[in-house]
Amino acid sequence: MMMIKKNKMFLLFTIVTQIHYSLAILDPADFLALQSIRKSLQDTPGSNYFSSWDFTGDPCNFAGVFCSGDKVVSLNLGDPRAGASGLSGQLDPAIGKLTNLTEFTIVPGRVSGELPATLSELKNLRFVGISRNFISGEIPATLGQLVKLRTVDLSYNQLTGNVPWGVGSLPELTNVVLCHNRLTGSLPAFVSQTLVRLDLKHNNFSGDIPPGFLPPSLQYLSLSKNRFTGSVEFLLPQLNRLNYLDLSSNRFTGPIPGSVFGFQITNLLLDRNLFTGLVQPFDEVAIQTVDLSHNMFYGEVSSLFSSVQNLYLNNNKFSGSVPTVLMDRVKAGNVQLLYLQHNFLTDVPIKPTEVIPVSSLLCLQYNCMVVPVQTPCPVESGMQKTRPTSQCVQWKGSRN
Numbered sequence: 001m002m003m004i005k006k007n008k009m010f011l012l013f014t015i016v017t018q019i020h021y022s023l024a025i026l027d028p029a030d031f032l033a034l035q036s037i038r039k040s041l042q043d044t045p046g047s048n049y050f051s052s053w054d055f056t057g058d059p060c061n062f063a064g065v066f067c068s069g070d071k072v073v074s075l076n077l078g079d080p081r082a083g084a085s086g087l088s089g090q091l092d093p094a095i096g097k098l099t100n101l102t103e104f105t106i107v108p109g110r111v112s113g114e115l116p117a118t119l120s121e122l123k124n125l126r127f128v129g130i131s132r133n134f135i136s137g138e139i140p141a142t143l144g145q146l147v148k149l150r151t152v153d154l155s156y157n158q159l160t161g162n163v164p165w166g167v168g169s170l171p172e173l174t175n176v177v178l179c180h181n182r183l184t185g186s187l188p189a190f191v192s193q194t195l196v197r198l199d200l201k202h203n204n205f206s207g208d209i210p211p212g213f214l215p216p217s218l219q220y221l222s223l224s225k226n227r228f229t230g231s232v233e234f235l236l237p238q239l240n241r242l243n244y245l246d247l248s249s250n251r252f253t254g255p256i257p258g259s260v261f262g263f264q265i266t267n268l269l270l271d272r273n274l275f276t277g278l279v280q281p282f283d284e285v286a287i288q289t290v291d292l293s294h295n296m297f298y299g300e301v302s303s304l305f306s307s308v309q310n311l312y313l314n315n316n317k318f319s320g321s322v323p324t325v326l327m328d329r330v331k332a333g334n335v336q337l338l339y340l341q342h343n344f345l346t347d348v349p350i351k352p353t354e355v356i357p358v359s360s361l362l363c364l365q366y367n368c369m370v371v372p373v374q375t376p377c378p379v380e381s382g383m384q385k386t387r388p389t390s391q392c393v394q395w396k397g398s399r400n
Contacts, residue, residue: 025058025060025067025070026058026059026060026067026070026071026072027070027071029097029099030059030070030071030072030097030098030100031055031059032094032097033072033094033095033097033098034053034055034059034062034065034072034098035055036092036094037075037077037091037092037094037095038050038053038055039092040089040090040091040092041077041087041088041089041090041091041092041111042087042088042089043085043087043088044085044086044087044088044109044110045085046084046085047078047079047084047085047086047087047109048079049063049064049077049078049079049087050063051063059072060072063079064076064077064078068100071098071099071100072098072100072101073100073101073102073103073124074101074102074103074104075095075098075101075103075104075105076103076104076105076107077105077106077107078106078107078108078109079107080107084107085109086106086107086108086109086110086111086133087106087107087109087110087111088109088110088111088112089111089112090111090112090113091106091111091113091115091116091130092116093116093117093118094118095116095118095119095122096116096118096119096120096121096122097118097121098122099121099122099123099124100124101122101124101125102124102125102126102127102148103125103126103127103128104122104125104127104128104129104130105127105128105129105130106129106130106133108131108132108133108156109132109133110133110134111130111133111134111135112133112134112135112136113135113136113137114135114136114137114138115130115135115137115139115140115143115154116140117140117142119140119142119143119146120140120142120143120145120146122146123145123146123147123148124148125146125148125149126148126149126150126151126172127149127150127151128149128151128152128153128154129151129153130153130154130157131153131154131155131156131157131177132155132156132157133156133157134157134158135154135157135158135159136157136158136159136160137159137160137161138159138160138161138162139154139159139161139162139163139164139167139178139183140164141164141166142166143164143166143167144164144165144166144167144168144169144170145166146170147170147171147172148172149170149172149173150172150173150174150175150194151173151174151175151176151177152167152173152175152176152177152178153175153177154177154178154181155177155178155179155180155181155199156179156180156181157180157181158181158182159178159181159182159183160181160182160183160184161183161184161185162183162184162185162186162188163178163183163185163187163188164188165188165189167188168187168188168189168190168191169188169189169191170191170192171191171192172192172194173190173192173194173195174192174194174195174196174197175195175196175197176190176195176197176198176199176200177197177199178199178200178203179199179200179201179202179203179222180201180202180203181202181203182203182204183200183203183204183205184203184204184205184206185205185206185207186205186206186207186208187200187205187207187209187213187228188213189212189213190213190214190215191215192215192217193215193216193217194217195214195215195217195218196217196218196219196220197218197219197220198214198218198220198221198222199220199221199222200222200223200226201222201223201224201225201226201246202224202225202226203225203226204226204227205223205226205227205228206226206227206228206229207228207229207230208228208229208230208231209223209228209230209232209235210235211234211235211238212238213235214235214238214239216238216239216240216241217241218239218241218242219241219242219243219244220242220243220244221239221242221244221245221246221247222244222245222246223246223247223250224246224247224248224249224250224269225248225249225250226249226250227250227251228247228250228251228252229250229251229252229253230252230253230254231252231253231254231255232247232252232254232256233254233255233256233257234257236256236257236259236260237257237259237260240259240263242263242265243263243264243265243266244265244266244267245260245263245265245267245268245269245270246267246269247269247270247273248269248270248271248272248273248291249271249272249273250272250273251273251274252270252273252274252275253273253274253275253276254275254276254277255275255276255277255278256270256275256277256279256292256297258280258281258282259282261281261282261283261285261287261290261304262281262282262283262285263287265287266287266288266289267287267288267289268287268289268290268291269289269291270291270292270295271291271292271293271294271295271312272293272294272295273294273295274295274296275292275295275296275297276295276296276297276298277297277298278297278298278299279292279297279299279301279302280299280302281302281304281305283304284304284306284307285302285304285305285307285308286307287308288308288309288310289308289309289310289311289312290305290308290310290311290312291310291312292312292313292316293312293313293314293315293316293339294314294315294316295315295316296316296317297313297316297317297318298316298317298318298319299318299319299320300318300319300320300321301313301318301320301322301323301326301340301345302323303323303324303325303326305323305326306323306325306326306328306329306335307329308335309334309335309336309337310335310336310337311335311337311338311339312337312339313338313339313340313343314339314340314341314342314343314363314381315341315342315343316342316343317343317344317395318340318343318344318345319343319344319345319346319368319395319396320345320346320347321345321346321347321348321349322340322345322347322348322349324349326338327348327349327350330356330360330362331350331354331356331357331360332357333357333359333360335360336359336360336361337360337361337362338360338361338362338363339361339363339378340362340363340364340367341363341364341365341366341367341377341381342365342366342367342381342387343366343367344367344368344387344391344392344395344396345364345367345368345369346367346368346369346392347369348364348369348371348372350372350373351372352372352373354373356373356375361375361376362375363375363376363377363378363381365377365381365382365384365385365386366381366382366384366385366386366387367386367387368386368387368389368391368392368395369386370385370386371385371386
């Protein structure tokens, strides 16, 4: 009888112990940090992300919380499904208590306030993604202390100030996405030889980008809609692994090296800058979209562009005749778009009776010739079909 009683007591002790450990498996510091984070954030209308965050249970079973042993290693705040409502509130500094955290994300929503400086305490952090919220203030300089950091995505927020130089010095960065903010200042030198994506478009960065500031490992580079200046003549040849390049809407100057047209690239977007000089590819250009519009390039249009599907050369100072091989591809429907308007071209090898396929867009107006065929042009091209003779004579004289 005593043996049965002892067995029952042992069984009861075992059950109580298991319940205790199931409810208190998490490290107390992590437990308290999650409580603070929960108090500072709320579901927006239509979201029920926090419905599983019942602190009488095991926090490692909460939505978005992943543990290893008794520590939180990944925290993904909000419902990640497309179209799901996000969170509101502010990020509590207690996030820095999750010292084993390797991944931290917040889904798009209405989270505001500054990034806590305590992020620097997350020495194991490799991935931080807080995109499409209302985060403001500056990027903490202490972020540059996270030497294991690989991906930083703070895009589509309201961040101001510059990118701390320490961030550029992080040795393992692979992705830096800071687009659509209000960041200013010059670009730090990025030392990571594993950096493949750098997206800084739609900010207010300025200054030159010296050769060596960007690693040759880059495959995607977008700097559009900033105020960068200076030449890229010696910078671009170092980035021969690029498959996407967008430098549009800046104040870059000088020539474009011919080698850039030989990159294994899908989009080459250099429009709306102050580039000048001849455009001379070394070989046939196998890029899907090339946009050199709204610059000051001059000389003849190269026949090596004949394989480009979307070619924007408008609003420059190109002169001479359009290459026959290029027009032949337009007439065959092999070129989707060819914009040559607002240049100083004098001839185009096409007969007035020839028909341009509906699949091809061709604009030739406002050059130094009578346009042989009437084709639809963008509204911004204006109503004038031919450039005034005085401008053509003046341009011709300036080139002789």
